[in-house]
Amino acid sequence: SQELEQSPQSLIVQEGKNLTINCTSSKTLYGLYWYKQKYGEGLIFLMMLQKGGEEKSHEKITAKLDEKKQQSSLHITASQPSHAGIYLCGATDIPRLGTYKYIFGTGTRLKVLA
């Protein structure tokens, strides 16, 4: 079965610094999702990547999927305290839209110091 590994497990950065979170799969990814979770809340959808080499941005967050579709990175530029939370990658390895069997990484806990 597919597994997703995230690194680092936790991260503390000073406000204004850039940071990168990685998500690595043991199998080819056919859909890679990034979510943010705050304590006591559900997951908030950030971005979805499907094509090798694809890159998407939303405000100061950029996500990329490598050409081999086995690794994704999430990059935050000029971090702010509002970026703090747990970032989770989720994926499916079934090459068909609409599959329901998603798996998630263990998350990266981000703290941004003001």
Added chain:
Amino acid sequence: GAGVSQSPRYKVAKRGQDVALRCDPISGHVSLFWYQQALGQGPEFLTYFQNEAQLDKSGLPSDRFFAERPEGSVSTLKIQRTQQEDSAVYLCASRVREGQETQYFGPGTRLLVL
């Protein structure tokens, strides 16, 4: 509705008690998912509904876990004879339809079994 809602938000149960967790998906969403999230881990798939049909329940940990969605909207996850290892956050997510990838998550129900 505006988003996925879950109730109760917190539940403390004595070992051996039965509990019922409710999920109200976004109105009109066909797909509904239940996940279990242990402390410090990512969500793990429990079960999947398409309308009222439970298409996959392979993630349910034991036969003490039961989920239903009788009218294709609200869903209930029931845990009988709760055990301490059932303590976790139970997340519900809904999706517009098969073929639409983005899942929208509720805030979760935090279950603590004493």
